[in-house]
Amino acid sequence: MVKKPVRVRFAPAPTGYLHVGGARTALFNYLFARRHKGTFVLRVEDTDPARSSEEFYASIVEALRWLGLEWEEGPEVGGKYGPYRQSERRAVYDEALTRMQEAGTAYECFCTPEELEARREEMRAAGEAPRYDGRCAELSPEARAGLRAQGREPCLRFRMAAGADLAYDDLIRGRVEIKAAELDDFVIARPDGSPTYNFVCAVDDAAMAISHVIRGEDHISNTPRQIAVYRALGADLPLFAHVPLLLGPDKSRLSKRHGAKSVLEYREEGYLPEAFVNFLALLGWSYDDEREFFSLKELTKHFSLERVAKKGAVFDVEKLTWMNGTYLRKLSPEELFERARPWLEAANLFAWDDEAAVEVARRALALEHEKIKTLAEAPSLIDFFFAEHVTYDEKAEKNLRKLPGGVDMLRDLAEVCAALDDFSAAALEKRIRALAEERDLGAGKIIHAMRAALTGRAVGPSLFDLAALLGQERVVRRLAEATAVFKKPG
């Protein structure tokens, strides 16, 4: 038997932003396609005009691109199975609908949503599973005409084969069996003719020659219906793989109420797409018991559905943040600066046409390289280099006050700094340490207070590096200004 070419699809509905769960599903599809030299298709499931929006569509496309998940076929790039937006495929569905009506696998149902809900409620009350009772399944043409005369507009239902159990082999879960009793005739088109999800999904997967359907496990219960549609269409079944859901801290499906953000929000918060993708891949998939760093490219080499877990995974931002930090540390100082640039620009710390200032920023960020965890932190890490006057935080003020000798020592420090011919970090360190020696003090005493005076903070880069970058003039000035702290009561 000839193996069919691998074709997978990610099929989001543009009813919201791309969230992390969707992103992971997209990633798994992408990886699977690449791994098997197949095709990754993007299909937009916008059959519900009331809930779909262009804004969401655009943001999903942008998010996928940010992650680097390029699709070979889909909106924006085209492909021979297009169009790839279901709102543009109405003709395809209409044709299938007509064929199925003619074949008798679809029939008109005149029940109203209200009537159906009432009957479902009765069934629930009676302890039965609420399902469609087949009331309109065998309506005669005359009966239908009568109902129409009453002003009723029919929807179309799919006729499930009576008494037929269904089963399929899930690539992740193994064999899944569904009893016929659990299946009912479901709506495939609304009275206005617009088709519904289970129908279009199967029609398109068949039409687009999708070989593997990789999606969230919340779709397991849809699978039998879609299989039934496939059969009615006379199409070969794809293979199904249902990946576990992403969970919130309370173990229920990750959602907005857990504070789940859209993918693009993570971008805004300064996460690197390469770190984000790496982290996402590890949520439900593993390589072995050791390795956890993978580039997108490496993932495409190693990914396999066999190593996808069955258990849902909790999205742990802390680990993401740690991983982001390690990725940030792998960048060269220049790359780090360039990638932090959007955040730096937004913070408006200095004029970008001032080359000297840009250079200071570049070097300042380099001094914080080992500490930065997200790009969004960049501005606050270096802003004191550009502040007109230093404002001291609580801890800094405390460190300043602890300086032995107080104001006098601060003045001496300023004097010493002003007298230095060579204001390099090395020369500065030598001089400051010598001063500490002269006064019979631990160098740390001076260093801590001086850092506070120069930066307004108790934490920061190496004092001597920072001071050298700040420049002699500003160092002397800030040391002088810091004497004000001692004049305040405290």
Next chain:
RNA sequence: GGCCCCGUCGUCUAGCCCGGUCCAGGACACCGCCCUUUCACGGCGGCGACGCGGGUUCAAAUCCCGCCGGGGUCACCA
């Protein structure tokens, strides 16, 4: 509630299919120590799990049964 799925450290997971090498390995977080002018990075160490109960077996995280727990789904949404 019916049906379906899942169940190893707080979290992500390796191990389970092919029982012994697992008094369960790695990572994040946390704690301690080291490095060090602070923070951080890095290094070292610690804390910490096989949901419970039966059974099979010389031997069970691994196989079987039951229970419990969690989740998903039951639309003219996708």
